[in-house]
Amino acid sequence: VKANLNGTLLPVEDARLPAQDHGVLYGDGLFETLRVYGGRFFRLSAHLERLRLGAAQIALQLPWTDGVLIAALEATGAANGFGDGVLRLTVTRGAGPALPVLDGCGPPNYLITARGLNPQAGSPVSACFAGRHPQASSPAIKSISYQPFVLARAEARQRGFDEALLTVDDTVVESSTGNLFAVIGGRLITPPLDSGCLAGITRAAVLEIAESALGSKGKPLSVEERTGSVRKRDLLRADEVFLTNSVSGIQPVVRLEDHTYRMAPGALTGLLQRLYRELVARETAG
Numbered sequence: 403v404k405a406n407l408n409g410t411l412l413p414v415e416d417a418r419l420p421a422q423d424h425g426v427l428y429g430d431g432l433f434e435t436l437r438v439y440g441g442r443f444f445r446l447s448a449h450l451e452r453l454r455l456g457a458a459q460i461a462l463q464l465p466w467t468d469g470v471l472i473a474a475l476e477a478t479g480a481a482n483g484f485g486d487g488v489l490r491l492t493v494t495r496g497a498g499p500a501l502p503v504l505d506g507c508g509p510p511n512y513l514i515t516a517r518g519l520n521p522q523a524g525s526p527v528s529a530c531f532a533g534r535h536p537q538a539s540s541p542a543i544k545s546i547s548y549q550p551f552v553l554a555r556a557e558a559r560q561r562g563f564d565e566a567l568l569t570v571d572d573t574v575v576e577s578s579t580g581n582l583f584a585v586i587g588g589r590l591i592t593p594p595l596d597s598g599c600l601a602g603i604t605r606a607a608v609l610e611i612a613e614s615a616l617g618s619k620g621k622p623l624s625v626e627e628r629t630g631s632v633r634k635r636d637l638l639r640a641d642e643v644f645l646t647n648s649v650s651g652i653q654p655v656v657r658l659e660d661h662t663y664r665m666a667p668g669a670l671t672g673l674l675q676r677l678y679r680e681l682v683a684r685e686t687a688g
């Protein structure tokens with residue numbers, strides 16, 4: 403497997419960030435995970451835009467143009483013979499003093515790593531409530547400081563579940579690796595961005611297709627970004643629950659705590675999965 407460190411392709415074992423990099427010392431950096439379909443990226447510009455928005459929020463000046471990053475991503479995909487796979491673009495603050503300060507840091511580093519697709523990606527998962535969401539009241543940036551998500555997921559695995567849903571009091575924000583949707587009484591509901599959830603690229607695509615999809619009774623499907631977020635009890639009485647991210651697309655939740663949903667994927671989840679696959683195929687067609 404080949405990685406790309408600041409434009410140099412090298413074996414992933416040899417792709418090392420300096421020990422003084424504030425990404426290593428303080429988790430000070432950002433990342434994007436991109437799914438590659440037949441050698442093409444889905445919504446690459448949305449990923450780069452989110453990276454730049456996040457960078458502005460943490461006062462990180464990215465010295466690379468989009469063209470440089472796109473060429474690096476393409477070269478890394480090609481070096482790994484993609485196809486279908488996953489690339490992760492990580493940017494870090496760069497080397498600096500061994501103090502949690504911004505002064506004297508930089509230049510930033512970028513690192514692109516590649517992995518194959520897990521054949522299970524997108525298949526139904528079980529989930530439980532675990533951990534408090536870390537960004538409930540601050541802007542949702544895709545920080546590399548993922549410790550709360552890693553620990554919540556570990557707790558879920560220990561309890562025999564696949565995924566962890568992170569909560570704030572009795573509201574649920576998102577899962578440790580994706581955004582959260584529920585179908586309740588024919589309405590599609592998702593926590594709003596000000597809940598602290600990540601502004602998911604897949605979430606935005608699902609909202610787009612849901613707006614134009616038809617509901618089960620032939621009426622336009624109503625879509626709600628529910629303020630006050632989605633409560634735990636709303637999810638437990640929902641007809642359908644699913645998670646979204648770039649790697650897995652739309653992932654049905656088959657069981658939440660001790661509640662099993664009647665169908666996974668449910669009818670609406672199945673419809674949205676099909677429409678999402680079609681959207682990706684259209685946008686990544688050669």
Ligand SMILES: Cc1ncc(COP(=O)(O)O)c(C=O)c1O
Pocket residue numbers: 435551576577578579580581599600601602603604605646647648649
């Ligand atoms: C915490 C979290 N929320 C949401 C998402 C979904 O984001 P996207 O659809 O842009 O992949 C991810 C993706 O990794 C994530 O880690």
